[in-house]
Amino acid sequence: MELFKNTNYDFLGKKWPFIGLSLVLSVAGIISLIAKGGPRYGIDFKGGALVRVRFAQRPPVERVRAALAGKLPVDVQEITNGAYPEDMVGTDVQNDQALDQAIKVIVTSLDQSFGQPSSGKLDINNSGITAIADRLRDPLQRAGVSMNDQQIAQLSSSIMDYVKSHGGLVRNIDEMRNVPGVTPQVLNVMKQECYAAPFTILGREMVGPKVGADLQHKALMAVLYALGGMLVYIAFRFEWIYGVAAVVAVFHDTIITIGLFSIFGKEISLTVVAALLTLVGYSMNDTIVVFDRIRENLKILRREPLESVINKSVNQTLSRTVLTSGLTLLTALALFLFGGTVLNGFSFALVCGIIVGTYSSIFVASPILIFWQDFIESRKKRKPAPVPVAPVRESNVRRGAAKVK
Secondary structure (H helix, E strand, O other): OOOOOOOOOOHHHHHHHHHHHHHHHHHHHHHHHHOOOOOOOOHHHHHHEEEEEEOOOOOHHHHHHHHHOOOOOEEEEOOOOOOOOOEEEEOOOOHHHHHHHHHHHHHHHHHHHHHHHOOOOOEEEHHHHHHHHHHHHHHHHHHHOOOOOHHHHHHHHHHHHHHHOOOOOOOOOHHHOOOOOOOOOHHHHHHHHHOOOOEEEEEEEEOOHHHHHHHHHHHHHHHHOOOOOOOHHHHHHHHHHHHHHHHHHHHHHHHHHHHHHHHHHOOHHHHHHHHHHHHHHHHHHHHHHHHHHHHHHHOOOOOOHHHHHHHHHHHOOHHHHOOOOOOOOHHHHHHHHOOOOOOOHHHHHHHHHHHHHHHHHHHHHHHHHHHHHHHHHHHHHHHHOOOOOOOOHHHEEEEEEHHHH
C-alpha cells in the first residue's frame, strides 16, 4: 500500500527548524534534569515500598493524598482495576519494620477520612484471624453463644476466607450471614463489635536501596549496550559514518524523551526503561530503512549531489514511514489516554519517542551525512597543491653528458 506516489518534498531544505527544535527540547530537558537533581526515579530504582489500597468506591485521589499529607512522604497513583478501584501508595521506607509502621499510619489516616474511627469497632477488612478472634471471644460469651477457643478460631478463619474471596473487601457486616458458623446471634455480636471499612490493604512490595541502585545501573547499561551493538552493526553493514549518524539520532531521541519526563514530572520506572529500549530499536529500524534506500540510490544516481539523493530516498520511503509510525503512534496514544496510571509512563515514553524518532531519522541522521561530506570536501580544498617540478630538457641532459666526457 502506497499513500504517497512520486513525491518530491525538499526535506533537507527544511532541516534547520527541526534541528533548532531538537536543540531547544534537548537544552530544556537537560536544564530541567539539572534543576531537579536528575530524573525522578520510581520505587524500582530509588528503593522503597509500594502499598496497594483497594476501595469499595472510587474516592477522589486528592482526598487520599490529603489524608496522608504530612504523615508520610508518599506518592499516590490511581489504578483502574476491574470492579474495585485501587490506589498505589509509594513511600521511601527502607526496611520491613518501617513498612509495617507506615502501613499502620496509612490505615489509620484512611480510616479517619473514610471509615468509622470513633466507633471503637474492629475494622474487619484490615484485621487478621487473631485480632477477630480476640475481639469476638468475650462478647460472644456475654451474648450466651457457647464456643470454645478452637471454634472461635475456626469462625475467625472462615470470616477471613470469606473476606479474601471477595477481593479482600466486604461492604458491610450483613454479608457475613453466608459464612459457615455465623448464626443470627453471632451476626448481632459482629455488628456490635466490628465494621467494614470502605478500603483494604491489598498487598505490599519492598525494594531495598541496593537493589534499586543495581536495577538503575543495569537499565543504563542495557541502553548503552543496545546503542553500541547497533553502532557496530550499521558500521559493518554500511559505513562507519552511517553508524555514527544513526546512534546520534537514537541518542537524541532518548535524551529528549527523558528530558520530557523531567519537565512533566513523570517517574522513570522499569516499564519506562522497557519503553526506551523499544524506542531505540524502533528508531534505529526507521533510520536503517532510509539509509538502505540511500545506499541503493547512490549506486544508481552516481552523478547527483548527495543532498538530492537523500531527498529522493526519504520521499521514496515516505509512505512506509507514515504507515508504520502513524499506526504505532495511534496504538501508543490509545494506551496513554485509556491505559490507566500503570501504563501511563510506558505509553508516554512511546508517544514522545515515536514522534521524535520519526523526524530524527529524516532531519537529524540524514543531515549528519551531508555535514560529513561537506567537511571532507572542505579539507580537500584546504590541502595545498603540489609544487610543479620544471621538466628537464633533453638537450641539457645531452650537454651535461658531453661535458663529462
